[in-house]
Amino acid sequence: MSHCSGFSDPASFTEDGPEVDEEATQEDLEYKLKGFIDLTLDKSAKTRQAALESLKSAFSSKILYEFIMERRMTLTDSIERCIKKGKSDEQCAAAGLACLLCVQMGSGIESEEIFKTLGPVLKKIVCDGTASIQARQACATCLGICCFIVTDDITELYSTMECLENIFTKAYQRDRDSNGVSSTHNTVLHVSALLAWTLLLTICPMNEVKKKIEMHLHKLPSLLSCDDLNMRIAAGETLALLFELARETDADFSYEDMDLLTEKLRALATDGNKHRAKVDKRKQRSVFRDVLRAVEERDFPTEMVKFGPERMYIDCWVKKQTYETFKEILGSGMQYHLQSNDFLRNVFELGPPVMLDAATLKTMKISRFERHLYNSAAFKARTKARSKCRDKRADVGEFF
Numbered sequence: 549m550s551h552c553s554g555f556s557d558p559a560s561f562t563e564d565g566p567e568v569d570e571e572a573t574q575e576d577l578e579y580k581l582k583g584f585i586d587l588t589l590d591k592s593a594k595t596r597q598a599a600l601e602s603l604k605s606a607f608s609s610k611i612l613y614e615f616i617m618e619r620r621m622t623l624t625d626s627i628e629r630c631i632k633k634g635k636s637d638e639q640c641a642a643a644g645l646a647c648l649l650c651v652q653m654g655s656g657i658e659s660e661e662i663f664k665t666l667g668p669v670l671k672k673i674v675c676d677g678t679a680s681i682q683a684r685q686a687c688a689t690c691l692g693i694c695c696f697i698v699t700d701d702i703t704e705l706y707s708t709m710e711c712l713e714n715i716f717t718k719a720y721q722r723d724r725d726s727n728g729v730s731s732t733h734n735t736v737l738h739v740s741a742l743l744a745w746t747l748l749l750t751i752c753p754m755n756e757v758k759k760k761i762e763m764h765l766h767k768l769p770s771l772l773s774c775d776d777l778n779m780r781i782a783a784g785e786t787l788a789l790l791f792e793l794a795r796e797t798d799a800d801f802s803y804e805d806m807d808l809l810t811e812k813l814r815a816l817a818t819d820g821n822k823h824r825a826k827v828d829k830r831k832q833r834s835v836f837r838d839v840l841r842a843v844e845e846r847d848f849p850t851e852m853v854k855f856g857p858e859r860m861y862i863d864c865w866v867k868k869q870t871y872e873t874f875k876e877i878l879g880s881g882m883q884y885h886l887q888s889n890d891f892l893r894n895v896f897e898l899g900p901p902v903m904l905d906a907a908t909l910k911t912m913k914i915s916r917f918e919r920h921l922y923n924s925a926a927f928k929a930r931t932k933a934r935s936k937c938r939d940k941r942a943d944v945g946e947f948f
Contacts, residue, residue, distance in 0.1 A: 577606070577610070578615055580602075581603065581612070581615065584599040584602045584606075585599070585603070585619060585622060585623065585626065587599035588600060588603075588626040588627075588629075588630065589629075593634065593635065593638055596630060596634065596638055597634075597637055597638045597641050600630065600638065600641035600642055600645050601641055603623075603645055603648075604641065604645050604648055607645070607649065607651075608648055608878045608879055608880075609880070609881040609884060610881075610884075611652070611884075611885070611888045611889060612652060613652060613653070616649065616652050616653065617653070617658065620649070620653065620658055620661075620662060623645075623649055624649070624661075624662050624665050624666065627642045627643075627645055627646050627649070627666060628665060628666060628669055630642035631643060631646075631666075631669050631670070631673060631687070632669060635680075636680035636682050636683045637682075639673065639679075639682075639683035639686065640682055640683055640685075640686040643670070643683070643686040643687050643690040644686060644690070644877070646662075646666055646670075646690050646694060647689070647690050647693045647694065648877065648878075649662060650662060650663070650693065650694045650697045650698060651693075651697065651874070651877065651878070651885070651889065651891065652889075653891075654697070654890060655697055655698055655700075655891060656698075659694075659697060659698040660699075660700075662694075662698070663694050663695065663698045663699070666690075666694065667691070667694070667695070667704070667708070670687045670690055670691040671691065671708075671711050673687040674687045674691060674712075674715060674741070675711065675714070675715075681733060681734060681736060681737050682736075685736050685737045685740040686740075688712060688715060688737065688740045688741045688744050689740050689744055689876075689877075691708060691711070691744060692708070692712065692743070692747050692748055692873075693744070693747070693873065693874075693877060695708040695748060696747050696748055696751060696873075697891065702753070705748060705751070705752070706756070708748060709745055709748050709749070709752075709760075712741045712742075712744050712748070713741075713745060715737060715738060716738045716739075716741040717767075718734070718738065719735070719738040719742075719771055719774070719779065720767050720770060735774070735776045735778075735779050736778070738779065739778050739779050739782045742779075742782050742783070743782055743786075743873070746785075746789060746869055747869060747870065747873050749789075749790075749793070750789070750793075750866045750869060750870060754796075754797050757797060758794075758797055760790075761790050761793065761794050761797075764790070765794070765803065766805070768783050768786060768787050768790070769783075769787070769805075769808075769809055769812060771783035772784060772812050772816060777824075777828045777831070777832060780816065781831070781835050784813070784835060784836055785835065785839065785868075785869065787809075787839065787843065788838070788839045788842035788843060788865050789865040789866060789869055791803070791842060791843050792842065792864060792865045793866070795846065806843075809843065810840065810843060810844050813836055813839055813840040813843060813844075814840060816832060816833075816836040817832075817833055817836035817837045817840050818833065819832055819833060819836075842865060848863060848864055848865060848868075850863045851868070853871070853886070854883075855882075855883035855886045855887050856887045856902070857902065858886075858887065858898070858902060860886065860896060860898065867896070874892065874895075886898070887901060887902070888901055
């Protein structure tokens with residue numbers, strides 16, 4: 549499958565070089581993709597998984613709406629078969645492809661048909677205690693994202709949220725009873741279910757948001773004491789988002805145990821435990837400083853995301869949660885999709901795609917030679933600066 553490696557980076561299609569016949573390139577790409585779709589039905593599990601991964605790479609780095617529209621039912625059937633009959637790795641790859649299929653199709657009747665087929669299968673795997681944790685985790689994430697994209701039916705939204713709640717609320721029980729059935733082995737599943745549930749909460753009607761806040765806001769702080777870093781961070785970010793939504797619904801909202809909660813958050817934001825890895829401590833402190841500011845001061849540190857000639861500002865926890873979820877799915881293709889994917893541009897209120905002619909794109913682009921000169925100059929400046937520091941260190945103590 550090495551001939552598919554270029555899909556992982558959209559820039560690989562636009563490097564400086566001779567003029568390329570775009571129509572021929574597109575036909576070649578579609579020919580390869582047809583082959584991968586056929587291979588998802590192969591007898592060999594390795595071949596099926598490799599085909600799924602290749603399709604994922606293509607879907608994350610290119611907009612292929614028309615190609616997929618003609619083959620959406622075939623793709624849906626292949627994904628359903630791989631999730632039902634495949635083993636852990638194949639199920640994970642199929643669930644990831646299902647997410648990207650819905651991202652490509654956007655919100656519409658076609659996506660609803662895909663979700664009607666795959667939704668029950670995903671729920672079954674998520675709730676199946678005999679399935680592998682990795683497969684259940686991937687299906688929980690897929691269930692949340694696909695439901696977020698396609699569901700206009702409020703009943704289906706609530707049903708999906710209830711399915712995810714049944715998973716992550718087991719982490720509450722484990723916190724109360726360390727001898728319970730749940731174990732740290734299941735924590736990755738609880739984290740994925742919690743994050744998928746939180747994503748769906750952002751599109752709920754306000755009366756439902758109020759009910760969920762009343763149900764979970766006093767229980768979530770217990771997860772801040774979890775041994776798993778990802779669970780602590782997921783719980784902290786969900787708390788920040790719940791506080792943000794609660795204050796939107798009620799400007800005078802107040803939390804009963806605010807002093808105890810802020811004390812917990814401050815401890816995590818300044819954690820210096822020696823038994824934890826430095827990288828984990830750094831990541832935790834960074835996240836919980838922002839969570840503490842959100843809970844205590846109603847503040848959010850605005851972030852800027854650049855893609856092509858455009859800029860997007862992430863200025864609230866709802867937007868941050870949505871952006872991080874799709875970034876996790878699309879990987880290096882996130883910027884390309886922000887520029888070209890109508891669905892994502894609607895989600896982030898970016899308007900229609902900005903159309904730039906070839907001449908404008910050429911003026912914006914830095915040539916390889918210019919990049920080389922810039923990198924050489926930066927390298928020389930860095931070397932000189934480091935040399936001075938080394939000279940100073942070398943002089944110390946020579947004359948004693």
